[in-house]
Amino acid sequence: MSLATNLGGSFTLPNTSLPLKRIGYGAMQLAGPNVMGAPRDVDAAVAVLREAIALGINHIDTSDFYGPHITNQIIRQALHPYPEDLVIVTKVGARRPEDGSWVPAMSRQELTDAVHDNLRNLGLDAIDVVNLRLMGDGHGTSEGSLAEPLTILADLKQQGLIRHLGLSNVTPTQLAEAQTIAEIVCVQNQYNVAHREDDAFIDDLTQQGIAYVPFFPLGGFTPLQSSVLESTAKSLNATPMQVALAWLLQRSPNILLIPGTSSIEHLRQNVKAAALQLPQQTVADLNALAAKPLANRLS
Numbered sequence: 542m543s544l545a546t547n548l549g550g551s552f553t554l555p556n557t558s559l560p561l562k563r564i565g566y567g568a569m570q571l572a573g574p575n576v577m578g579a580p581r582d583v584d585a586a587v588a589v590l591r592e593a594i595a596l597g598i599n600h601i602d603t604s605d606f607y608g609p610h611i612t613n614q615i616i617r618q619a620l621h622p623y624p625e626d627l628v629i630v631t632k633v634g635a636r637r638p639e640d641g642s643w644v645p646a647m648s649r650q651e652l653t654d655a656v657h658d659n660l661r662n663l664g665l666d667a668i669d670v671v672n673l674r675l676m677g678d679g680h681g682t683s684e685g686s687l688a689e690p691l692t693i694l695a696d697l698k699q700q701g702l703i704r705h706l707g708l709s710n711v712t713p714t715q716l717a718e719a720q721t722i723a724e725i726v727c728v729q730n731q732y733n734v735a736h737r738e739d740d741a742f743i744d745d746l747t748q749q750g751i752a753y754v755p756f757f758p759l760g761g762f763t764p765l766q767s768s769v770l771e772s773t774a775k776s777l778n779a780t781p782m783q784v785a786l787a788w789l790l791q792r793s794p795n796i797l798l799i800p801g802t803s804s805i806e807h808l809r810q811n812v813k814a815a816a817l818q819l820p821q822q823t824v825a826d827l828n829a830l831a832a833k834p835l836a837n838r839l840s
């Protein structure tokens with residue numbers, strides 16, 4: 542595979558003029574251990590971001606609660622003034638106390654401060670997309686109204702601080718409620734070849750023309766490991782992570798990838814996943830992974 546790829550083509554967020562390349566970049570891995578503090582090597586983090594842009598990536602996912610503040614400050618250091626077509630997507634709804642935990646932060650004051658923190662640390666007058674990140678039970682998804690916090694973000698959008706709104710860690714019911722309050726251009730939930738609880742949700746979002754942005758596309762803190770991925774990768778002369786990303790690209794045209802990495806080498810490998818065509822049988826084998834009981838999927 543050559544390094545030149547079209548990044549999986551592009552997908553335009555609904556009712557926007559923001560065509561996002563389908564391979565983007567997730568910046569969470571740029572902070573220190575446990576997403577707290579500075580990375581060991583800030584210059585290396587800057588180099589990864591610049592390489593992402595050099596490779597044609599125009600979609601960076603971040604949050605001011607990575608670090609906190611530090612990841613956004615590194616993005617600004619590396620890329621400001623930003624390329625014209627770069628879309629920075631952030632998320633609000635949590636804060637990070639000194640012990641490194643993740644705590645819901647949904648009051649008017651907290652959400653307003655979070656948007657201003659993102660603006661200041663990224664060096665922007667308005668943010669392209671802000672995702673409201675819900676903090677359900679154990680911080681996974683759980684039902685419950687999002688009207689109050691989303692209305693606050695809609696007010697901030699009205700004030701011109703936010704251009705478009707998205708949601709993260711939500712259910713279809715919560716999306717439906719959100720759509721009575723504001724237009725939603727993207728949903729960012731956990732999903733990958735082994736964790737496919739959102740399959741029906743994705744099909745619905747495809748119909749609606751809303752972007753679906755899987756977080757932990759490579760398994761996140763516990764990277765995907767599977768004999769099926771290994772053998773498929775070997776047969777295609779690729780890496781297991783490239784196969785996992787190619788599977789997502791082939792899953793649905795509204796899926797946008799934001800794999801996270803602190804390594805230039807991994808970034809280049811991830812971009813090359815767009816050049817990988819998975820044969821039908823491979824897709825079927827990978828689909829069978831999700832049919833296994835959860836405990837047996839990653840073996």
Ligand SMILES: NC(=O)c1ccc[n+]([C@@H]2O[C@H](COP(=O)([O-])OP(=O)(O)OC[C@H]3O[C@@H](n4cnc5c(N)ncnc54)[C@H](OP(=O)(O)O)[C@@H]3O)[C@@H](O)[C@H]2O)c1
Pocket residue numbers: 566567568569570602603632674709710729730755756757758759760761762764780782783799800801802803804806807808810811
């Ligand atoms: N909305 C939410 O609640 C939420 C939650 C989590 C994350 N996110 C967003 O989603 C993005 C992606 O999630 P993530 O970064 O947590 O997890 P991920 O993309 O699934 O996986 C990242 C892990 O995979 C490794 N990796 C990346 N490319 C690799 C490659 N080619 N070969 C081998 N290992 C590779 C990384 O290590 P190296 O650094 O060594 O490459 C890192 O350990 C984040 O960066 C963040 O922007 C959102």
